[in-house]
Amino acid sequence: MTRPETAPRPQPNAVPDNLRARWTRRVWLGGAAAVLASPWPAAWAQPVSAAAEEAQAPPLPVLGSELKLPRIALLDGSVFEPAQAEGRPLLVYWWSSTCPFCALQSPSMDQLWQSQKARGLQMVALSIDRQPEDAVAYLKKKGYSFPAAWASPDWRKAFPKPRGLPITLLRGRDGRLVLAEKGQMFAEDVEAIAGLV
Numbered sequence: 001m002t003r004p005e006t007a008p009r010p011q012p013n014a015v016p017d018n019l020r021a022r023w024t025r026r027v028w029l030g031g032a033a034a035v036l037a038s039p040w041p042a043a044w045a046q047p048v049s050a051a052a053e054e055a056q057a058p059p060l061p062v063l064g065s066e067l068k069l070p071r072i073a074l075l076d077g078s079v080f081e082p083a084q085a086e087g088r089p090l091l092v093y094w095w096s097s098t099c100p101f102c103a104l105q106s107p108s109m110d111q112l113w114q115s116q117k118a119r120g121l122q123m124v125a126l127s128i129d130r131q132p133e134d135a136v137a138y139l140k141k142k143g144y145s146f147p148a149a150w151a152s153p154d155w156r157k158a159f160p161k162p163r164g165l166p167i168t169l170l171r172g173r174d175g176r177l178v179l180a181e182k183g184q185m186f187a188e189d190v191e192a193i194a195g196l197v
Contacts, residue, residue, distance in 0.1 A: 053153070057163035060180040067092070067171040069124060070158045072149045075136050080149065085122040087173055089197045093125040094151070094167035097138035101184035102166045106144060108190035109168075113146040121197050126151040128161060170196055 061067060069092060072080050093109055095102040106125075113123050125148040127135035132150035139148055151161065161167060162182065170179035170193060178196050181189075 053156075054163065058160055060162045060164075060167070060182055061169065061177055063177050063180060065177050066175055067169060067177045068175075069171075070155070072124065072126075072151070072155060074124075074147055074149045075127075075132060075139065076147070078147075080124050080147065085171075086175075088120045088122050089173055090171040091121060091123040091193070092167075092169040092171070093123065093146070094128065094161050094165060095125055096128050096165060097134050098129070099165050105166050105168075105184050105190065106142065108185070108187045110144045110146050112190050112193055116194055116197050119197055123147050124149055126161070128156075128165070168193075172196070 069082055074080055123146050125146050127150050129135045135150050164182035168181040168185055172178040
């Protein structure tokens with residue numbers, strides 16, 4: 001008796017016609033599942049340069065490290081100057097209009113901004129959309145009021161986006177990082193940021 005692991009594998013043409021279609025579909029689905037489980041599909045959705053940039057992105061900055069955000073033009077026509085955040089908490093939120101996890105987190109970020117700006121919270125939501133117009137249209141459609149900027153690839157050379165999306169960083173009043181989160185934060189986690197402001 002031949003053991004199952006040493007039995008010869010049937011050739012595709014040896015599979016009865018009524019089973020061949022199911023066998024072929026199962027093999028195709030298994031291959032498709034393996035491909036979908038790989039990191040490649042995320043890269044397919046982006047231009048090669050964006051995928052390469054993400055692969056080389058740095059990890060989250062270390063808590064307690066200094067966080068200096070360079071000057072950047074905001075989408076409303078104003079400018080974020082680093083000096084305006086001196087001695088104040090600064091929330092930096094990396095997002096994209098095409099990111100489904102950002103879509104879930106952004107309403108909470110806007111609520112946090114609305115509730116904490118009177119307490120001195122400074123915020124810059126950095127869009128990595130392909131064009132600034134994409135970010136502007138999305139913000140308008142959703143009615144978000146948090147200060148947002150388009151982080152162009154050139155600007156990101158001075159302030160690289162950490163690996164992942166969304167990214168949430170909070171710099172304390174002393175200029176040092178007190179929160180660094182990668183991936184979607186739940187509404188209650190975003191609300192808890194108010195306790196760090």
